[in-house]
Amino acid sequence: MIVNKLKDLREKMLKQSVRSEDWTQEGLAKRLGVTRQTIISMEKGTYNPSLVLAFKIAHEFGMAIEDIFEYRAEKK
Amino acid sequence: MIVNKLKDLREKMLKQSVRSEDWTQEGLAKRLGVTRQTIISMEKGTYNPSLVLAFKIAHEFGMAIEDIFEYRAEKK
DNA sequence: CTTAAATGTAAAGTTCACTTTACGTTAAGT
DNA sequence: ACTTAACGTAAAGTGAACTTTACATTTAAG
Numbered sequence: 001m002i003v004n005k006l007k008d009l010r011e012k013m014l015k016q017s018v019r020s021e022d023w024t025q026e027g028l029a030k031r032l033g034v035t036r037q038t039i040i041s042m043e044k045g046t047y048n049p050s051l052v053l054a055f056k057i058a059h060e061f062g063m064a065i066e067d068i069f070e071y072r073a074e075k076k
Numbered sequence: 077m078i079v080n081k082l083k084d085l086r087e088k089m090l091k092q093s094v095r096s097e098d099w100t101q102e103g104l105a106k107r108l109g110v111t112r113q114t115i116i117s118m119e120k121g122t123y124n125p126s127l128v129l130a131f132k133i134a135h136e137f138g139m140a141i142e143d144i145f146e147y148r149a150e151k152k
Numbered sequence: 153c154t155t156a157a158a159t160g161t162a163a164a165g166t167t168c169a170c171t172t173t174a175c176g177t178t179a180a181g182t
Numbered sequence: 183a184c185t186t187a188a189c190g191t192a193a194a195g196t197g198a199a200c201t202t203t204a205c206a207t208t209t210a211a212g
Binding site for chain 1: 078124125126127128130131132135140141142145147
């Protein structure tokens with residue numbers, strides 16, 4: 001199971017950023033090369049990004065993957 | 077594009093490990109909960125692991141995802 | 153040399169990340 | 183109140199990650 005901080009991080013950037021349009025769901029989606037639906041589903045936790053997308057996201061936020069996504073071993 | 081060090085890392089563990097059967101393709105696959113085919117394809121670079129699997133792999137090797145997988149921006 | 157473990161290859165099937173389209177709701181400015 | 187940007191939801195389609203099965207090749211050890 002993977003937990004992520006995407007929603008909080010993006011909303012924080014939205015508030016802080018001068019170019020706030022860069023951090024709307026749509027703005028971020030465009031920079032990542034995905035659709036807005038993809039952002040929504042990730043923020044909701046409906047599904048996990050691919051490793052490639054996780055790398056792109058980490059790059060956009062200037063953080064390591066492990067700072068944004070946390071893996072928790074499944075409870076069997 | 078993602079480059080990985082899986083083959084080298086696993087072979088290194090194979091040589092160093094006392095319980096070498098833990099680091100055969102089959103042994104590693106079982107611990108990761110995937111098939112041997114999956115290991116082969118990742119080592120060949122045929123496909124990239126999901127983020128969940130990347131986390132599990134990093135955990136098995138005791139390393140960070142970024143130490144095993146490297147993202148290189150696509151040349152358009 | 154022989155045998156068995158480990159690795160490689162190939163191909164069809166399943167699942168899920170991601171797209172596409174379309175419409176509904178919320179928030180904020182004027 | 184009106185408008186519009188931003189956010190949310192739903193559902194069908196595509197492609198790639200991953201499985202399953204089966205067989206062939208390499209490597210190491212007796």
